[in-house]
Amino acid sequence: xxxLTQPASVSGSPGQSIxxxxxxxxxxxGDFNSVSWSQQPPGKAPKLxxxxxxxxxxxxxxxxxxxxxxxxxxxxxxxxxxxxEADYYCSSYTTSSTLVxxxxxxxxxx
Amino acid sequence: xxxLVESGGGLVQPGRSLxxxxxxxxxxxxxxxxxxxxxxxxKGLEWVGFIRSKAYGGTxxxxxxxxxxxxxxxxxxxxxxNLQMDSLKTEDTxxxxxxxxxxxxxxxGQGTLVTVSS
Numbered sequence: 001x002x003x004l005t006q007p008a009s010v011s012g013s014p015g016q017s018i019x020x021x022x023x024x025x026x027x028x029x030g031d032f033n034s035v036s037w038s039q040q041p042p043g044k045a046p047k048l049x050x051x052x053x054x055x056x057x058x059x060x061x062x063x064x065x066x067x068x069x070x071x072x073x074x075x076x077x078x079x080x081x082x083x084x085e086a087d088y089y090c091s092s093y094t095t096s097s098t099l100v101x102x103x104x105x106x107x108x109x110x
Numbered sequence: 111x112x113x114l115v116e117s118g119g120g121l122v123q124p125g126r127s128l129x130x131x132x133x134x135x136x137x138x139x140x141x142x143x144x145x146x147x148x149x150x151x152x153k154g155l156e157w158v159g160f161i162r163s164k165a166y167g168g169t170x171x172x173x174x175x176x177x178x179x180x181x182x183x184x185x186x187x188x189x190x191x192n193l194q195m196d197s198l199k200t201e202d203t204x205x206x207x208x209x210x211x212x213x214x215x216x217x218x219g220q221g222t223l224v225t226v227s228s
Contacts, residue, residue, distance in 0.1 A: 101154065
């Protein structure tokens, strides 16, 4: 199972919006609404920010949103804040009953 | 509050074994699948495997890179998930995270570092 494809880095200024894409195949993103996004600040453990494509866990800011079209999922962060600077990883369940992660995207807040 | 505390990491020689444990609290452990994910130094996240809850058979799935070498088990009476790692290779060096959930990675532990080196 190949990793999902994410851009290596994205950046934005405070207050702006950014998007991070996550490309998969018909055997993962395209076949399930089980895409999650996790945020990993520098030196810390990951934390779930989006599950089931577009749902936010309790306590996660509504500035985080998710969507999916065909085999590609997208994370959008609006109203960028300095605290959003982190690595972001997408993940999806697969037809092989496994989980696959993206390579990760480093978000820099300028 | 959900808490996941990993233990058992350390330095081990190639070919040897190591057992990681994850002590869980703050939720009904037996109701959830439990997963392990690792992160090699300066690298991204890699799924290792998960074990289903007893209600779903208590069976496990593994990544191809660890299948046949790693085994996940659970003790619902103690709220503990274990990762038995055999025939360790240098490329298994990573921080290992314990996770509540399988399809959705609801909560993550702080991780434990495993270094495989001679």
